[in-house]
Structure formats: structure tokens, C-alpha cells
Amino acid sequence: AYYKKVCPSVKVHWCPLCISREFERERWSTDKMVPYTLMCSAANYPIKGLHMLLKALVIVKAKYPEVKLSIPGTALRKLTGLKARFKQNGYEKFIRNLIEESGLKQNVEYTGRLTAAEMAKKMSESNCFVMCSAIENHSSTLKEAMTVGVPCVASYVGGVPEYAVNDENCLLYRFEDYEVLAQHIIHLFESRDLCRRLSDRAISDMAENRAKNDFYEISKKIYERLME
Secondary structure (H helix, E strand, O other): OHHHHHOOOOOOOOOOOOOOOHHHHOOOOOOOOOOOEEEEOOOOOHHHOHHHHHHHHHHHHHHOOOOEEEEEEOOOOOOOOHHHHHHOOHHHHHHHHHHHHOOOOOOEEEEEOOOHHHHHHHHHOOOEEEEOOOOOOOOHHHHHHHHHOOOEEEEOOOOHHHOOOEOOOEEEEOOOOHHHHHHHHHHHHHOHHHHHHHHHHHHHHHHHHHHHOOHHHHHHHHHHHHHO
């Protein structure tokens, strides 16, 4: 839709995302996961929406004080002096202040950089996964989480609704509605039946998607059409 707005005559070639095998090897279950834990995708810049998730976390914490959010990727740098304070970028400073002012220091942890296998394992141990971006093409991280089977909450953006169906294999919300995001997380914390239902359907849907789509063959045919 965005491309066609700029160039109405453009030809769009569709190709699915190729998900790493590591995410097929891990399986989420209510026995394995740690209650009241959630994780998100790496979130070091604003469009990934970490600030909105933190606002939702304040609401969740009021009911579940022990809630813990794991954030993959580079941790906030330690402010050991004036030089370090000047080196932090605007979003990093904003997130740091938001965490401190909201009383979330004990509820947020940065995992550092994770390999695909480590990411899959962390997903399998979480109560839920949140994709909170303001804009996405398709969100490979959400697809990876759904492949593992961790119950997912995702913002209704970009190509996400092509495979994530609200209340069937995922819970969807509008990016700006962090209050709804908070309630979705709380519902997953409260209901293991809901978690299992979303998990089972997500695993099934992602397996079906992989079976129906050959990434190599689709990519090859796109290049053949372009060459013609």
C-alpha cells in the first residue's frame, strides 16, 4: 500500500521470511515457562516501541509486582561519568528516565546480544512475547516467537495481520493503545488455557506456512520474472 502510493504502477513480488531452524527446535509449554515474565524484540530505537511497552508494564506491575521484562540486545550504558552521559543518545536517555521515573528498575533486564539458539530458548521460558513496534514489514522476531509457541501480543502494523490473527494465534492491539497491550499481557498471565490455545495454533500455523512456501523456489522465480 505504501509503495503503491508513491508509485501506483510498481510491481510487488511477494516472498515469505525464512525463519532459522533454531526456532523449530525449541517448544514453549506451561511447564517450562516462568510465570509473569515477558520479553520483546531488540528495542534500541523508537520505532520498536519499547517506550509504549514500558507504559503498559506500569499497569501490569500494579497487579503483578513481580513481573519481569527481558530486552534482548545492547544494555543501557553505565553512566560512570560526564563523558558517558554525553555519549548516550536521546532515546537511550528517554528510556532510562522512563524506567527510573516509573519505578521499573527491578522489573526490567537487558539480556545482551543473543544468538538465534539463545533467543529461542529465552522465548520458550517466557510467559509471553510482545512485538510492540510502530511500524514493521513482517516482523521476523514475531514469526520466530510464534514458531517456538510462546503466547504472543503484537501491534497491528505493516504485514503482521497477514499471518497473526487476533484471539486465534496471537493477541493484537493498536500501537498507541498501551492500555490494551497491558490488558492482553494480564489476560495471558491469568489464563493458562488462553496461553495454550494461542500457542498450539501459532505452532500449527507457522508449520503450515513453512510447508506451503519454499523460500528458495519463490526467490528464484522472482529473479526469473525480473530477468524476463
